[in-house]
Amino acid sequence: MEDDAPVIYGLEFQARALTAQTAETDAIRFLVGTQSLKFDNQIHIIDFDDENNIINKNVLLHQAGEIWHIGASPADKAVLTTCYNKSESHCFLLSLAPFTASLFIMFLSPSDSRVVSCAAVWRMPSDWETGSHESPDDSAHNPQALELLCRLDDSTHGNAACVLWEPMGDGKRVISLADNHALLWDLQESSTQATASSTASLEGKGQLKFTSGKWSPHHNCSQLATANDTAIRGWDLRTMSQIYCIENAHGLLVRDLDFNPNRQYYLASCGDDCKVKFWDVRNVQEPVKTLEEHSHWVWSVRYNHSHDQLVLTASSDSRLILSNMVSISSEPFGHLVDDEELSEGEDNHQDDKSKEPLKDSVVSTYEEHEDSVYAAEWSSADPWLFASLSYDGRLVINRVPRALKYRILL
Amino acid sequence: MDGEADGSLAVSEDSGPGRRRKVHGMLKLYYGLNEEGKAPEQQESLDPCDINGPHFDPEHYLNKLRRECSLAELMDQETCMVKQIRSLDSDMQTLVYENYNKFISATDTIRKMKNDFKKMEDEMDRLSANMSTITEFSACISGTLQDQHAQITKLSGVHTLLRKLQFLFELPARLNKCLEMQAYAQAVNSHRRARCVLQQYSHLPSFKGIQDDCHAIMEKLAQELRQKFRDGGSSAKDLSECVELLLQLDEPAEELCDKFLSHARSRLESDLQGLEAEIKPYPSASAVKDASARTSSSAVAAVSPTDKSPKTSALPSPTSNTDILEFIDRGCNEFVSSLCLVITSYQELFVTHAQTGELASKNIPQMANGKLHAFVNDLAARYFSLVERRIQEEKGVGDNSLLVRALDRFHRRLQAVAKLLPGSDVPNKGTEIVIRAATERVKQYLSALQSFYMDSLTDVRQALATPRLSVTGSSVAGGGALLGGSVSSRDAPTSLPELLSSLSASILNQIKSVLASVHLFTAKDITFSNKPYFKGEFCSQGVRESLVVSFIKFVCQSSRQFCESAGDKGGSTPPALLLLLSRLCLDYETSTISYILTLTDEQFLVQHHSPVTPVTTLCAEAREAAQKLLNHYVKVQGLIISQMLRKSVETRDWVNTIEPRNVRAVMKRVVEDTTSIDVQVGLLYEEGVRKAHSSDSSKRTFSVYSSSRQQARYAASYTPSAPMDTNLLSNIHKLFSERIDIFSSVEFNKVSVMTGIIKISLKTFLECVRLRTFGRYGLQQIQVDCHYLQMYLWRFVSDENLVHFLLDEIVGSSAHRCLDPAPMEQSVIEVICERG
Structure with a gap:
């Protein structure tokens, strides 16, 4: 029953953006976007060979700028979105006059140099996979570039923070969060054309800015949850109007959100107060549950796609924590739900739960990272496997401990 | 021999x-x-x-x-x-x-x-010869007188008979006369004497006539007696005489008992109504308000424990008719004493008297006793309910001696009833009332203590809020003199130790005075103090557990609440209060709790029959509260500084910034704040241990980001496949440095607290820097700022390497995030920082 050792992969750049390749359900595959101001940024396609415990990777160039957020299309394996920064004037000057760069920079007026965040839809070159198989060295030295499908930019709406694909959709709809706007895009002509179909914007005092968001997989994908400062807001996409608002969801900034894949009203959030909170959006006054295991800001929270008691959190205390939230899970832990008991009604369930000896607990804390962990993702192919990415470019692939796995399954 | x-x-x-x-x-x-x-x-x-x-x-x-x-x-x-x-x-x-x-x-x-x-x-x-002659003579004389003697005897018999007959014939007239003169006793006596004879000879017509006459007269007499009995205007003595006569006239005893009791009841009920009238005005809404006002006013009076005379506590409530002592006094004097009188005379009439007479055979004493018990229980229950109502109105905690005296009197007077009526449960019920009143009192004291505690906290809050520039402040602030006099003005309240000592002293005083008040319940001269309840349970469960222990628990609880409620943006609790409370709880843990409990145990001679909360549990609780408060303090202060740093990083355009000429003002502010926090913490907590630091701590350069290595680091060639990190140095550094928990528990000393705060602040700085993109001058500004911070912050923390490490990380990260990483010369940085 020895648990497999974690597999570590190092990127040569700092990185924040990590996603599982959602459309891929056979291979365990993650996409990582790097952050480098000086060199061409890359997207690493990490394939994990479960049987041999080996990582295969492919690199694609993302020349547009450093990647802050990455999202994979749920329908097309090859399509992905990124949010990236580009420093306009600086890049321009460098490319124009690389030899006299320093001279030019001296003359840059403050208004000229600007860092803007953009969002775009990309397609991976069709042969990236075959190329890598033939000669990995070759591809490493001469990586292929991503093919730009369309930009999700609208000059009127500022900097993009993240792009969300419609969950389980046909890859035709995305939402981008830019400053205080949420834009719903329709992708047409095999994603080469994007039109903003509707927008919602955040009104209020001061400079409001979306920090993160999540498209709910429930209610026919008609709901969106966003975070700005300390508040969490729910939106109805059909009317683009706010449906709920959790003011002061966290004492400090809310960093990330995730929807419970099985319970439609349950939402997890994390933030700078080191806490992870679980909400029932029908009652926004009080969180259902609060975890306080991290010793610094929590940057990412993810429900397991199939067993929603497993919750993964990543924090800038360099730790990754896997928690087992039995009490608010859709499947009563260690309890075989057969038809008989189901028919006996709610009370019986309550009783069974109270008899349940296992409580919500931290399953394990992963300390393989040495810098802040900004992202963690479950694999879309193997529900027992997850990856986490720390700022120094270290990607760690871990598995749920076997003992727990068997307890959940059996 | x-x-x-x-x-x-x-x-x-x-x-x-x-x-x-x-x-x-x-x-x-x-x-x-x-x-x-x-x-x-x-x-x-x-x-x-x-x-x-x-x-x-x-x-x-x-x-x-x-x-x-x-x-x-x-x-x-x-x-x-x-x-x-x-x-x-x-x-x-x-x-x-x-x-x-x-x-x-x-x-x-x-x-x-x-x-x-x-x-x-x-x-x-x-001699024997003489005696024989005398005997002869005497025999002779008696022989001659024998006939006459028989005759005389017969005559005298006839005479008595005639006298008796005459009495009988005169009886009706005599009875009538007695009736006229209201000499009932004589009449009854005469009739009783004749009754048997008349009964025996009633077959003779003449006697029959007399008997009938007598019956008629006696009927009238009984009627009159009954009337008198029913009127009830007569005194108890008359009444008892009446009853006695009626009993002799074969009146049914049960009926008489009932009548007697109902008569007594009417009188006792008028007493009860009088009592009730005194507490009548209260149940109305306005009166309740008055009562509550009175409660608060007397709670205020409780603050000065010396001021305990009943007069002062009675004065501020003009609506209350009488104080409780008067009320109980009246109850005792009117109701209880007349109840006793009724019991005595009743027992005399129906129980003691009947036992001697012929009535004893008819089970009358038992019947009478049963009736009496029911009667007494009924009335006593009503009396008790009145007393309880009155006691419940006694909500003020100032005049405990009055209440105790009243309860004592109440209890003492009931003993009289107990003596008269041995089997009755009236005294037990009375004791129960006393016990209930005592427990209620203890509860009131607890809530008074609690509100006192909260009030004093409010006072402390106000004292903290009003900025004071007293002499002590500037002298204490000497520790932070490195930044000149800028310390004393900020929220390091000048008299934090004074506030702490006055707070803890006033709480302790309050506890003592409450204990003294409660102690009255167990005073030797109080009759109920020797009841087993007051000896055992009241002391251990009542006073120790539900008063003292509950209060200590409340203090810890409320302290903890300060941590929980204030999750959002530092909360409303001033950090100084958190610090103060933390110290208070810690003091409680070290000494105060055991002192208070020892005091209680000594004063009340608590014998622990039932398990009581041990001192260690309370101490652990207090320590936990202290720890939580201190952690929260660190968090709040850290967040305040973090917030400044975060704003300063987020709001600036770091790409297009001018060449640094100064340390940014916010950094100076951070150092100032840190210094003042240091002073504030130093007022209440000891220094603590720190690792020895090198002599040139402030002069240290950044190891990772020094200009010589910088080339190597950024010249790293673009090697996409290399699975190695390029920033090897920084990672090796991290490998050997310990993992830092940012929001972690701190120890109870200044250095640990300061380390916590600085850790939080710098980590925030780091994370914010990583989210930004810098221009060349932006990086240089960060370099300057970090150097400045390093110059001042190392002295606050236990391990200066921690500060160095975090600052290195910040500069390193900003270099990473820099479009044009051209670091500033170390010497220039130093000059700028030196200049301030």
């Missing part, structure tokens, strides 16, 4: 009478008589050499002497023996003489007696 010689010597030395006796003794011995004149059997010596023994053989003795002794000894023996023989001879002569004399006198006496007896015999003969 020697012993014998000694004995004889001793004899010769004895004084006269003693010697005589001794001599007699020796003679007796010789003749074989002991003291009782019987021959001793065991003492007989068979030794033929024993000169005093009966088997003495002179020949044998002589031979023995001759054989054993020397000549000189023999001579001595001889002289000795001669001396003894001589003395024995003279003794014998004296004895013979004495006995002879006695014998002579005895003979004389016997002779005289013989003469006297002869004379007496003659006189006795004469």
Whole structure:
């Protein structure tokens, strides 16, 4: 029953953006976007060979700028979105006059140099996979570039923070969060054309800015949850109007959100107060549950796609924590739900739960990272496997401990 | 032989009478008589050499002497023996003489007696002759008088009969007269005397007539008595007389009991109504308000425990008719004493009296007793409910002595009832009321203590909020003098230790005064204090657990609440208060709790029958609260500084910034704040241990981001496939440095607290920097800022390497995030920082 050792992969750049390749359900595959101001940024396609415990990777160039957020299309394996920064004037000057760069920079007026965040839809070159198989060295030295499908930019709406694909959709709809706007895009002509179909914007005092968001997989994908400062807001996409608002969801900034894949009203959030909170959006006054295991800001929270008691959190205390939230899970832990008991009604369930000896607990804390962990993702192919990415470019692939796995399954 | 010689010597030395006796003794011995004149059997010596023994053989003795002794000894023996023989001879002569004399006198006496007896015999003969003549005469006389005597006896019998008849005939008239004169007792007496006779001869018409007349009259009389009884205006004595007469008239006792009791009830009920009238005004809404106002006012009075006279506490409530002592007094004097009177007279009439009379056979005492018990219980229950209502109105905690005295009186008076009515449960119920009142009181004290605590916290809050620039502040702030006088103005309240000591002292005083007040319940002169409840449970469960322990728990609880409620943006609790409370809880843990509990145990002589909360549990709780508060303090202060740093990083355009000429103001502010926090914490917590630091701490350069290495780092060639990190150095550095928990528990000392705060602040700085993109001057500004921070912050923390490490990370990260990483010369940085 020895648990497999974690597999570590190092990127040569700092990185924040990590996603599982959602459309891929056979291979365990993650996409990582790097952050480098000086060199061409890359997207690493990490394939994990479960049987041999080996990582295969492919690199694609993302020349547009450093990647802050990455999202994979749920329908097309090859399509992905990124949010990236580009420093306009600086890049321009460098490319124009690389030899006299320093001279030019001296003359840059403050208004000229600007860092803007953009969002775009990309397609991976069709042969990236075959190329890598033939000669990995070759591809490493001469990586292929991503093919730009369309930009999700609208000059009127500022900097993009993240792009969300419609969950389980046909890859035709995305939402981008830019400053205080949420834009719903329709992708047409095999994603080469994007039109903003509707927008919602955040009104209020001061400079409001979306920090993160999540498209709910429930209610026919008609709901969106966003975070700005300390508040969490729910939106109805059909009317683009706010449906709920959790003011002061966290004492400090809310960093990330995730929807419970099985319970439609349950939402997890994390933030700078080191806490992870679980909400029932029908009652926004009080969180259902609060975890306080991290010793610094929590940057990412993810429900397991199939067993929603497993919750993964990543924090800038360099730790990754896997928690087992039995009490608010859709499947009563260690309890075989057969038809008989189901028919006996709610009370019986309550009783069974109270008899349940296992409580919500931290399953394990992963300390393989040495810098802040900004992202963690479950694999879309193997529900027992997850990856986490720390700022120094270290990607760690871990598995749920076997003992727990068997307890959940059996 | 020697012993014998000694004995004889001793004899010769004895004084006269003693010697005589001794001599007699020796003679007796010789003749074989002991003291009782019987021959001793065991003492007989068979030794033929024993000169005093009966088997003495002179020949044998002589031979023995001759054989054993020397000549000189023999001579001595001889002289000795001669001396003894001589003395024995003279003794014998004296004895013979004495006995002879006695014998002579005895003979004389016997002779005289013989003469006297002869004379007496003659006189006795004469006497018997006289007696026989007297007997003869007397027989003769009685024979002659016999006839007349019989006649006289008969006549006198007739006379009595006639007298009786006359009485009977006169009876109706006499009864009427008695009735007129209201001499009921006499009438009843007369009738009773005649009743039997009339009954017996009722078959004779004349007697029948008399009987009927008497019946009619007695009926009337009974009627009148009943009337009188029913009117009830009469005194208790009259009443009892009435009842007595009615009983004699064969009135049914049960009915009488009922009547008597209902009569008594009406009177007692008027008493109760009087009592009720006094507490009537309260249940109305306005009165409740008054009562609450009174509560608060007396709670205020409780703050000054010396001011306890009942007058002052009664004064601020003009609406209250009487204070509780007066009320209870009235209750005792009116209700309880008349109840006692009723019980006494009732028992006299129906129980004691009936037991002696013929009524006893009819189970009347039992019936009467049962009725009495029911009656007393019923009324007492109503009385108790009134008393309880009144006690419940007694909400003010100032005048405890008054309440205790009232309860004492209440309890004491009930003892009288207990004595009169041994089987009744009235006194038990009374005790229960007292117990309930006492527990209620304890609860009130607890809530008073709690509100006092919250009030004093509010006071402390206000004291903290009003900025004061007192002398103590500037003198204490000397520790932070490195930044000039900028410290004392900020929120380091000048008199934090004073506030702490005054807060803890006032709480302690309050607890003591409350304990003193509660202690009245167990005072020796209070009757109910020797009840088992007040000896045991009240002390341990009531006072110790639900007052003292609950209060301590409340303090910890409320302290913890400060941490929980204030999750959002530092919360509303001023950090200084958190610090103060943390110290307070810590003090409680170290000394105060055990002191208070010892005090309680001593004052109340608590005997722990039931398990009580041990001191250690409370201490652990207090420590936990202290820890939580301090952690929260660190968090709040850290967040305040973090917020400044975050804003300063987020709001600036770091790409297009000018070349740094100064340390940014926000950094100075951070250092100032840190210094003032340091002073603030230093006021309440000890310094704590820190790792020894190198002498040139402030001059240290950034190890990771020094200009020499910078080339190597950024010249790293673009090698996409390399699975190695390029920033190897920084990672190796991290590998060997320990993982830092940012929001972690701190220890109870200044250095640990400051380390916590600085950790939080710098980590925030780091994370914010990583989210931004920098231009060349942006990076240089960060370099300057970090150097400035390093110059000042190292001295606050336990391990300066921590500060260095975090600042290195910040500069390193900003270099990473820099579009044009051209670091500033170390010397220039130093000059800028030096300049301030």
